[in-house]
Amino acid sequence: MSKQHQYSTTVTWTGNKGTGTSRYDEYDRHHTFSVMGKVDIACSSDTPFRGDGSRHNPEDMLVYSLSSCHMLWYLHLCADAGVVVTDYEDNAKGTMVEVPGGGGHFAEVTLYPVVTVKDASMIDKANQLHDIAHQKCFIANSCNFPVKHQPKAVEKG
Incomplete structure (x- = not known):
């Protein structure tokens, strides 16, 4: 008999510089990866995609x-x-x-x-x-x- 396992994560965009996605170059790709009860991970997109290379992507x-x-x-x-x-x-x-x-x-x-x-x-x-x-x-x-x-x-x- 097969077992199923469920995994829940939350991704929260934190890159709004005040004007949201009004333009492609006006927002950060910063976001937070969260799992309940665990340490959050600061993320971004990769640098070729306007991201922050110091964060995980x-x-x-x-x-x-x-x-x-x-x-x-x-x-x-x-x-x-x-x-x-x-x-x-x-x-x-x-x-x-x-x-x-x-x-x-x-x-x-x-x-x-x-x-x-x-x-x-x-x-x-x-x-x-x-x-x-x-x-x-x-x-x-x-x-x-x-x-x-x-x-x-x-x-x-």
């Missing part, structure tokens, strides 16, 4: 969501398989393509997780578990573009 959060979901599944699978991970870092990269006339889409996201394992004999198993994590990732399974991974496991030195 939706494109950053999409790449982060894929990376985070993969990592959480991966750590779960490692724990179940007896692979002791002592460190995990992923420098994920996404490519978004703008189309003429406005709009666009992500063409792909690639994850580059570097995993440190306690025992060198587990490196092959550690690398293989990324494929299963990818198959189970809720976010990757929801995307209409390729999500790739190029993992590297190393022994704790």
Whole structure:
């Protein structure tokens, strides 16, 4: 039997400089991402879209969501398989393509997780578990573009 889970978020635009959207260049893209009971996140659009580069943007959060979901599944699978991970870092990269006339889409996201394992004999198993994590990732399974991974496991030195 399938289970359903509901998620609720609030996005509040905070970029009204006093004249609202009277002109494209007269308002900020600032907004706040909120989830009840959690810390708010100050957001904007990306700088090519008149945004504030010091704030998170939706494109950053999409790449982060894929990376985070993969990592959480991966750590779960490692724990179940007896692979002791002592460190995990992923420098994920996404490519978004703008189309003429406005709009666009992500063409792909690639994850580059570097995993440190306690025992060198587990490196092959550690690398293989990324494929299963990818198959189970809720976010990757929801995307209409390729999500790739190029993992590297190393022994704790």
